[in-house]
Amino acid sequence: xxxxxxxxxxxxxxxxxxxxxxxxxxxxxxxxxxxxxxxxxxxxxxxxxxxxxxxxxxxxxxxxxxxxxxxxxxxxxxxxxxxxxxxxxxxxxxxxxxxxxxxxxxxxxxxxxxxxxxxxxxxxxxxxxxxxxxxxxxxxxxxxxxxxxxxxxxxxxxxxxxxxxxxxxxxxxxxxxxxxxxxxxxxxxxxxxxxxxxxxxxxxxxxxxxxxxxxxxxxxxxxxxxxxxxxxxxxxxxxxxxxxxxxxxxxxxxxxxxxxxxxxxxxxxxxxxxxxxxxxxxxxxxxxxxxxxxxxxxxxxxxxxxxxxxxxxxxxxxxxxxxxxxxxxxxxxxxxxxxxxxxxxxxxxxxxxxxxxxxxxxxxxxxxxxxxxxxxxxxxxxxxxxxxxxxxxxxxxxxxxxxxxxxxxxxxxxxxxxxxxxxxxxxxxxxxxxxxxxxxxxxxxxxxxxxxxxxxxxxxxxxxxxxxxxxxxxxxxxxxxxxxxxxxxxxxxxxxxxxxxxxxxxxxxxxxxxxxxxxxxxxxxxxxxxxxxxxxxxxxxxxxxxxxxxxxxx
Numbered sequence: 345x346x347x348x349x350x351x352x353x354x355x356x357x358x359x360x361x362x363x364x365x366x367x368x369x370x371x372x373x374x375x376x377x378x379x380x381x382x383x384x385x386x387x388x389x390x391x392x393x394x395x396x397x398x399x400x401x402x403x404x405x406x407x408x409x410x411x412x413x414x415x416x417x418x419x420x421x422x423x424x425x426x427x428x429x430x431x432x433x434x435x436x437x438x439x440x441x442x443x444x445x446x447x448x449x450x451x452x453x454x455x456x457x458x459x460x461x462x463x464x465x466x467x468x469x470x471x472x473x474x475x476x477x478x479x480x481x482x483x484x485x486x487x488x489x490x491x492x493x494x495x496x497x498x499x500x501x502x503x504x505x506x507x508x509x510x511x512x513x514x515x516x517x518x519x520x521x522x523x524x525x526x527x528x529x530x531x532x533x534x535x536x537x538x539x540x541x542x543x544x545x546x547x548x549x550x551x552x553x554x555x556x557x558x559x560x561x562x563x564x565x566x567x568x569x570x571x572x573x574x575x576x577x578x579x580x581x582x583x584x585x586x587x588x589x590x591x592x593x594x595x596x597x598x599x600x601x602x603x604x605x606x607x608x609x610x611x612x613x614x615x616x617x618x619x620x621x622x623x624x625x626x627x628x629x630x631x632x633x634x635x636x637x638x639x640x641x642x643x644x645x646x647x648x649x650x651x652x653x654x655x656x657x658x659x660x661x662x663x664x665x666x667x668x669x670x671x672x673x674x675x676x677x678x679x680x681x682x683x684x685x686x687x688x689x690x691x692x693x694x695x696x697x698x699x700x701x702x703x704x705x706x707x708x709x710x711x712x713x714x715x716x717x718x719x720x721x722x723x724x725x726x727x728x729x730x731x732x733x734x735x736x737x738x739x740x741x742x743x744x745x746x747x748x749x750x751x752x753x754x755x756x757x758x759x760x761x762x763x764x765x766x767x768x769x770x771x772x773x774x775x776x777x778x779x780x781x782x783x784x785x786x787x788x789x790x791x792x793x794x795x796x797x798x799x800x801x802x803x804x805x806x807x808x809x810x811x812x813x814x815x816x817x818x819x820x821x822x823x824x825x826x827x828x829x830x831x832x833x834x835x836x837x838x839x840x841x842x843x844x845x846x847x848x849x850x851x852x853x854x855x856x857x858x859x860x861x862x863x864x865x866x867x868x869x870x871x872x873x874x875x876x877x878x879x880x881x882x883x884x885x886x887x888x889x890x891x892x893x894x895x896x897x898x
């Protein structure tokens with residue numbers, strides 16, 4: 345695939361001179377781990393529903409990756425081709441990324457919650473040549489869904505199904521066929537090895553303009569985040585990593601797929617979040633680190649008292665996606681051995697700011713941390729002037745882990761001549777360089793760490809018979825940070841509208857259920873500016889008083 349990326353020689357020179365970019369690939373770290381500790385567990389993969397545990401040593405993982413890479417090449421995957429996967433937190437995601445890296449292919453992880461609407465766009469826009477899916481996960485038939493899309497995706501040549509049958513069987517096609525015996529894999533891998541500045545990952549953001557954007561990263565941009573992140577948290581080869589956050593999010597990918605291989609440690613994957621189950625996993629596997637959205641931490645804190653003494657291996661819990669309530673941090677200090685660390689980041693950068701384990705406990709609830717090495721942050725006014733400490737303004741970032749562009753959308757790569765990227769977030773910074781996210785200039789609601797594409801949902805609701813105007817905003821929620829509220833006005837022929845009617849309509853429009861509104865209010869008229877624009881800040885003020893009843897929650 346032609347990514348359209350133009351190399352920036354000045355950026356490369358600065359990043360290599362600083363040591364931020366070291367030109368190493370994840371396959372290099374895999375080779376080192378195989379040589380040093382071949383019998384160490386590389387991945388332990390738990391499936392919650394089946395209550396099963398699968399473990400692979402570094403030697404076993406490397407053998408599987410070699411076979412898969414040779415198989416992908418034999419199936420026609422060329423250097424630079426996009427391989428998509430819509431998988432839960434299963435070991436196959438890590439193996440697939442490593443296999444793609446062996447032959448220079450680009451991995452495009454897709455969230456398991458995505459349905460026809462999202463997949464049709466992302467697989468088409470990304471020109472995916474191959475897609476890997478589960479047959480069934482959480483009682484949903486992914487193969488049947490993809491079958492309904494194939495007519496719209498002429499470039500998608502191959503679909504492999506984990507747990508599938510026949511020619512689509514992932515197991516038969518990739519794992520049980522000795523592809524490595526049919527060609528010289530060493531020569532193949534030498535020929536196909538990507539450069540550290542080649543695009544290796546495409547992740548789609550939830551679009552704020554009605555259309556998701558494909559964020560492109562290289563080995564250098566991703567590892568320049570992983571290495572200082574691990575250093576700040578003092579993580580090493582002895583520190584096992586627990587990851588229940590989706591591997592198709594940058595959080596899960598960076599710190600659940602890439603970081604364990606970089607450290608030469610064990611990744612412990614859990615495919616469905618369940619607080620009681622994760623406590624069982626922690627007790628059995630003894631991880632030292634995990635990272636998850638704030639609701640995961642709140643759930644663990646509530647469950648931990650039932651598992652006294654069993655969770656003490658967990659030394660670091662990094663929480664991001666929403667501010668951590670001080671009450672949760674306070675309670676965590678009583679029931680967990682782990683230090684709570686707060687962080688802020690984006691798909692475009694990975695974690696940019698993070699508190700330090702040495703910081704006072706209250707830092708985690710009062711700030712979103714300070715910049716990691718190789719990254720800079722600043723707060724400006726709307727004219728671009730730097731603001732003094734304590735004043736709210738636009739948050740800008742620059743540095744080594746900044747992405748290299750949006751796929752097929754070069755005009756949206758809003759990086760200025762000095763390398764600054766506008767995040768769309770509002771923040772303030774204290775005198776010590778710690779930031780606090782205070783709001784968003786982007787029109788996005790973040791529910792449980794998941795960005796909801798507000799404009800896309802609004803556009804769908806505008807097509808609902810009887811709706812004249814619609815505005816979606818977030819209302820505060822103690823557990824998930826925000827829930828989605830819909831304010832609508834109706835035409836004279838529509839006397840009433842219920843939340844269930846709205847949900848049914850959106851589900852029929854093939855919208856992911858995670859994006860459904862959880863509150864609906866019919867109002868007489870939208871608050872507007874003199875020019876006619878809806879004043880969402882007034883609706884957000886009204887929404888602050890909303891408390892979604894548990895029975896109505898999605």
